[in-house]
Amino acid sequence: MIIDLDDLSTSETYFAMTQAIIPRPIAWVLSENGAGDYNLAPFSYFNAVCSDPPLIMISLGKKPDGTPKDTRVNIEARGSFVVHIAGVEQIQPLNASSATLPAGESEITHLGLELAEFPGSRLPRLAECRLAMACELYEVMELGPVPQALxxxxxxxxxxxxxxxxxxxxxxxxxxxxxxxxxxxxGAREYFAGGEIITLPRPA
Structure with a gap:
């Protein structure tokens, strides 16, 4: 099977890419709402891009009504955010946090999640996650006609x-x-968990 992406619509291209580029890490992003509480949302167009300076990249689209997602608005307004790597046991709240809530309404409160202090970070972290990364906004780029925000x-x-x-x-x-x-x-509604870990020596 050969698929020419020029023959696909934007939504068809997205559907094909998210099934072909697998598995993808998920950034579970906590950002600060203007009301003084927190937004939480997962993004799987995400990865490390540089070690000096230590940079990660998250790609954000827009809400169904065409407005910027709250995560982008919050990060651009306040600069700080926390990226969590969710464990398999967090699949239900992570998936639920992808729902579109009214701007300013906190997924933390909606889902009954607990926060913990994060030394070195202005923001807290999710208490149940085993790994969290405190981040400061470095740059925002826009690509494509929509546009997509990096x-x-x-x-x-x-x-x-x-x-x-x-x-x-x-x-x-x-x-x-x-x-x-x-x-x-x-892709689609599927997640990946519990893959076999294979350890090999690095070639000389």
Missing amino acids: VFGRLTHLYIEDGVAEQDSKGRLKIHADRLNPLGRL
Whole structure:
């Protein structure tokens, strides 16, 4: 089967890409609403893009009514946000947090999630997540006719639950993926969990 993307509509292209580019990590993003509470939303167009400075990128579309998503509005207005890597056990609240709520209404409150202090971050983190990244807005770029917003965030602090990470024999940070048990995104309504970990030596 050969698919020419020029023959597809924008929605058909999205549907094809999200099934072909798998599995994808999910950024579960906490940002601050103007009302003084917090917005929470998952995004799977997300990855690391640079180590110096330490940057991640999240790609955000728009709401069904064409207005910018609350996450973008909050980040551009206040600069700080926290990206969580959800474990498999958080699949239900993560999926539920993708629903469109009225602007300013908090998914944290709506879903009954707990927050915890995040030293080094102006914002809290989700208490149940084993890994969180404190970020500051670095740059926003727009691509395409819609347009799609690329939000680049500079990582400032990591929270890693005790027991999930340790130092390896070279003194470097080693995060145990099996203990983190991260949730991944596939296409349509599908998620990815519990994949086999294969360890190979790096070629000389």
